[in-house]
Amino acid sequence: MKQNKYILKFFLFLAPILVFACTSKDVSTIQGAIIGIDSIAEVSLYKQDFDRNILHKTISVKAEKPTFSFKVGELDEPTFFQLHVNSGRNRVAVLLIEPQESVTIKIDLSDFINYKIEGSESSLKIQLLTKRIAQTVKSLDSLTALRVKAKSTTDKQDLLNEYYQVIETQRAFSTKFIWDNPMSRASVMALYQQYGEDRFVFDRNEDIQLFKVVGTSLVAMYPESNYAKGMLRDIKRMEKIVSAQKMQAFIENAESTLPEIALPNSKGDTIRLSSLRGKVILLDFWASFNQNSLLENRELLEVYKKFKSQGFEIYQVSFDYERESWLAAIQSANLPWVNVCELTQNLPIAAQNYNVTSIPANYLINKDYEIVGKDLFGKDLVDMLSKIL
Numbered sequence: 001m002k003q004n005k006y007i008l009k010f011f012l013f014l015a016p017i018l019v020f021a022c023t024s025k026d027v028s029t030i031q032g033a034i035i036g037i038d039s040i041a042e043v044s045l046y047k048q049d050f051d052r053n054i055l056h057k058t059i060s061v062k063a064e065k066p067t068f069s070f071k072v073g074e075l076d077e078p079t080f081f082q083l084h085v086n087s088g089r090n091r092v093a094v095l096l097i098e099p100q101e102s103v104t105i106k107i108d109l110s111d112f113i114n115y116k117i118e119g120s121e122s123s124l125k126i127q128l129l130t131k132r133i134a135q136t137v138k139s140l141d142s143l144t145a146l147r148v149k150a151k152s153t154t155d156k157q158d159l160l161n162e163y164y165q166v167i168e169t170q171r172a173f174s175t176k177f178i179w180d181n182p183m184s185r186a187s188v189m190a191l192y193q194q195y196g197e198d199r200f201v202f203d204r205n206e207d208i209q210l211f212k213v214v215g216t217s218l219v220a221m222y223p224e225s226n227y228a229k230g231m232l233r234d235i236k237r238m239e240k241i242v243s244a245q246k247m248q249a250f251i252e253n254a255e256s257t258l259p260e261i262a263l264p265n266s267k268g269d270t271i272r273l274s275s276l277r278g279k280v281i282l283l284d285f286w287a288s289f290n291q292n293s294l295l296e297n298r299e300l301l302e303v304y305k306k307f308k309s310q311g312f313e314i315y316q317v318s319f320d321y322e323r324e325s326w327l328a329a330i331q332s333a334n335l336p337w338v339n340v341c342e343l344t345q346n347l348p349i350a351a352q353n354y355n356v357t358s359i360p361a362n363y364l365i366n367k368d369y370e371i372v373g374k375d376l377f378g379k380d381l382v383d384m385l386s387k388i389l
Contacts, residue, residue: 039062082094082095091112096125212235258365
C-alpha cells in the first residue's frame with residue numbers, strides 16, 4: 001500500500017534529536033549548549049503535535065555564552081518537540097520528552113547528528129531512528145549517483161539490486177524497532193519516516209498491521225491524545241484506500257487492452273500472458289534476490305492451492321538477470337505456476353509497460369481480462385479472489 005497525500009507528513013524534518021534538564025519536579029525543561037557558533041545562533045523550540053507545530057519560544061545564543069534553557073511546562077503525555085538551530089543554516093532536531101523528565105543536550109554544529117544527550121531514554125531512541133534513516137538516505141543517494149555514472153549494464157543492475165536491499169534493510173530495522181517498542185511513542189516516528197519525498201519506509205498494504213499495533217497502544221494509554229486520534233484517522237484512511245479508493249481509481253484509469261507479455265519460462269518455451277485469458281490471473285513481479293518476494297511466494301503457494309481448481313492462475317515475471325539464480329529459486333520453493341524471465345540487466349520491458357518500479361508488485365486480472373486490483377497481498381488477495389471466483 002502506497003501512502004498518499006492523505007497521510008499526514010508527520011516528520012518533515014529528520015535531523016538529530018535533542019533534549020535537556022529540568023529543575024522542577026513537575027515542569028519539564030530543555031536546556032543545553034551549542035559548540036561551534038561563529039557569532040550568534042537562533043534556537044527555536046516548537047511543540048510538535050500530530051498535524052502541526054506550535055512555536056514555544058526563540059532564544060538567541062552567542063558564541064561567548066552558548067547555553068540555552070526552555071521550560072516546557074507540565075506534560076500530560078510523552079511529547080515531541082522540534083529544536084531549530086539556525087546558525088548560517090537551519091538544522092532541526094526532534095525530541096521526545098516524557099512527563100517530569102529532566103533533559104540536557106550538548107550540540108556540536110560540526111557534527112550535528114551526534115549530539116550528546118542525558119536524562120531522556122525516549123529521546124535516545126529517537127536519535128537512534130534519526131541516525132539510521134540518515135544513513136539509509138546517504139546510501140541510497142550514493143547508489144543513485146553511482147548508477148547514473150555506471151556504463152556497464154551489469155554494474156547498473158548490481159547497483160539497483162543493492163539499492164533495493166538498502167531499502168529492505170531499513171524496513172527490517174524499523175519493523176524490529178516497532179515490535180521491540182510497541183508502547184513507546186518513538187514508534188510513531190518510526191512509522192512515518194521517509195527516505196525521499198513521498199517515499200515512506202512503510203508504504204505497502206501489509207504495513208497497516210504495524211500502524212494498528214502502535215495506534216492501539218496509544219489509544220489504550222492516552223485515548224484523548226491527538227496522536228492517538230490522528231493515527232486512528234490515518235488507519236481508517238489507509239483501510240479505505242486499500243479496500244476501495246485506490247483500487248477503484250486504478251481500475252478507472254486502466255487500459256481496456258492489457259500490454260502483452262511474451263517471455264520464456266524455465267524450459268525456454270515462450271508463454272504469453274494472454275494465453276491465460278478466461279482465468280483469473282495474478283500478474284506478479286518478483287526476483288530471487290528480493291527477500292520480500294521470497295516471503296510472498298510462500299503465501300502465494302497457499303493461495304494457489306486454495307483457488308487453482310476454481311480457475312485461478314499465476315503469471316510471474318522475474319527481475320532476475322542470472323538464469324541459475326532464477327531457476328534455483330523456482331526449484332527451491334517448488335513454484336508450480338507460470339514463471340517467465342527476460343534475463344536482462346536492465347529494468348524488464350514488462351515491468352516498464354506495467355509501471356512497476358519496485359518489487360514485489362502485482363495486478364489481479366479477472367476472467368474478462370480486466371485489471372481489478374493492484375498490489376494485493378495476503379488477506380487482501382484472498383478476500384478479492386473469494387469475491388470474483
